[in-house]
Amino acid sequence: MTQTEILAKLTEIVRPYSQESTAMEHVSMETDFIKDLKIDSATLVDVVLDVEDAFGITIDNSAMEKMTNVANTIAVIEDAISRK
Amino acid sequence: MIGNDIIDLQVALSESIVLQQRRLDKICTLAEQRYIRQAENPWQAFWLIWTRKEACYKAFQRLHYIHSFCPHQIENQIDTSVILSDTICFRGKQFFVQTAIDGSKIHSICSSSEERLKEIHVLDDLQELLYLFDFKKDTKGLPFLQTKNNHRRIPVSKSSHGAFTAYALFKADIANLDATALIYA
Secondary structure, X not given: OOHHHHHHHHHHHHHHHOOOHHHHHOOOOOOEOOOOOOOOHHHHHHHHHHHXXXXXXXXXXXXXXXXXXXXXXXXXXXXXXXXX | OEEEEEEEOOOOOOHHHHOOHHHHHHHOOHHHHHHHHHOOOHHHHHHHHHHHHHHHHHHXXXXXXXXXXXXXXXXXXEEXXXXXXXXXXXXXXXXXXXXXXXXXXXXXXXXXXXXXXXXXXXXXXXXXXXXXXXXXXXXXOOEXXXXXXXXXXXXXXXXXXXXXXXXXXXXXHHHHHHHHHHHHO
């Protein structure tokens, strides 16, 4: 799975949780879930759980700590896929 | 160091969602999970634990800024499996926390000492202060109040959820700032 494919899938996972429609149109590696997409921490748990389901991976708590932005999240997903 | 967090129980995620085991494992320590399961109202107990963690995280950010998602590392101290103490620990630092619950909301405030915790003043809007101050956020996104003449700034913690908003600040800061702002006005 390429980084672009992961980004596209991740964007669709995040979309229902963000009210920031303009920011959602420009999701990139630099996008921060909390600052840019205004996703609160209670909802960030949903993103993590949905990522686990969508990619068929398990994310441990130390990896989850990094998942505050798109770049880190993609790195976590790539790492988990490589260990499957 | 100051932090606060509010949850509107009318719009909070339901019991069947928040008590899912895989979700609890990502958020709570084992002791917290035992506390929640044994509570009379596990759903409310979850949100109580959550607001305390969030308030603590915000207070910690004032001490040492981090941008991380690590709710499981913020540990409510539980005296027995059923009684929460008034302390909470995060990355080796102890904080004091106080929670108010009514039928519609849960609100927690947190600071670094018991004395400082008692000095926290909670407002549901800043209207009465905005003739003296502007509400701003620093480059890290941490909110503060700045005097109109830019001479002083004081930390303020903001929390919004559903129909509720709460601002927490230290009483002494408001008193000092009030005087300073009037002197320089």
